[in-house]
Amino acid sequence: MRTADLPQIRSLRLFESMSESNFEALMQAAYLQTFPAQLDLISEGDPADFLYVVVEGCVELYARSNGRESTMGMIRPIGTFILAAVLRDAVYLMSARTFQKSKILLIPSENVRDTFEKDEAFARAIVLELAGCYRGVVKEHKDMKLRTSVERLANRLLRYHRDQGGNGTVELPYDKRTISSMLGMTPENLSRAFNTLKPYGVEVDGSTIRFSDIEALERLAKPNPLIDERSM
Amino acid sequence: MRTADLPQIRSLRLFESMSESNFEALMQAAYLQTFPAQLDLISEGDPADFLYVVVEGCVELYARSNGRESTMGMIRPIGTFILAAVLRDAVYLMSARTFQKSKILLIPSENVRDTFEKDEAFARAIVLELAGCYRGVVKEHKDMKLRTSVERLANRLLRYHRDQGGNGTVELPYDKRTISSMLGMTPENLSRAFNTLKPYGVEVDGSTIRFSDIEALERLAKPNPLIDERSM
């Protein structure tokens, strides 16, 4: 790995408080690679050989069964994926592919587990990260079990709106096919869900969404911090 | 806490490898209590004051939003719940109530976090438990996003069947209303899903289910280890 990249990695929450020597040893074993878009990184069922850290770009996690496929999440800098499989030395439960061209750090699983044993600060950071991922899935699962697809879309739009500054306009961060899969619906249904939201002041123009009545949208969406807040 | 209960607790995977002194200190701070059935233990949104360990009985995790409610999981001995909230010092994302009369160990969050720092073996056990819970939710989420309700029921029945010895008969572990909520459907729909499975050799007699054509059921269910296997 190029030494020029080290400070950037070191500043990630996962690594910033561990000892210098342990960090160096871990990086000695790791690879930092750039992958083109739409490249398969891992496949569900494979043994967890590496922990992945997305340094730049975006990675899509997805799962398959029965010939169906569903997007399970999008990982952006700085995020890890399949940490749980690495820690348990188990197989991956999800597949992953680059969504955009991405710079990714690969750390061999064994080194992650060894360092976890040796470095208390790293162990603490790992646990916080893992617990955060866990809570993320719980929220997704609640979203799925407690809401209709229109409600899921409305709440997702409100979240993007807040993330992007809340000035009445949102730029969709992914293409609509991907968003529909994230939300657990078909692309056709996403189109119709946008139409359903029109009376609530949601105007669609390609990947730009404009809101003319946020309050009406919120009344419909009934956002719930215990589902929609990323940080909670 | 009564000293008579200590050996039982000590033998739990979470505690068995930690140091004796740290275990004693942790237990000094903990409470072991027996609660009657259907008692609310925690409510989503509350700060995580305790880590809960189900020693005997059964606890239901559930979530609410929009006036809807859904069962998120059932915790049986020996299982923990809301570990992630405790570790992150955050609020609970799920509510919990006893399903049966249950004996539950309550450990103050702060002591869990302190001991996590002090005791490396405990930290390791915590991480394995947390990673296991995480993978459990991911599987539930895949189940929900990739399968219809009839498929979810078929696979759940096959899982119970395997757990109970696979002799062609299953005793449902919960009442049907609870099972329907776990599977993300209404009680009415569960009834109909059982009817749909009749041509596949599934015969319902109260809470006893008999299978006369497991292979047909498996062809319908298409079980997937990466969703249905508890241990993976």
Add this chain to the structure above:
DNA sequence: GGCTCCTCTTGATAATTATCAAGCCTGATT
């Protein structure tokens, strides 16, 4: 027994979501 409560089931209907088949639009290519 008779009563009551409760869960579960069934029927009728409605709402939600998926599927299939065009068609539209846009951006890239030639």
Add this chain to the structure above:
DNA sequence: AATCAGGCTTGATAATTATCAAGAGGAGCC
């Protein structure tokens, strides 16, 4: 400019799931 491909939308229809209402059956109780 013409062509083409891909993503998105729309319409028609079907499948899935939920809702509302009613009834069957069982367990507990007086």
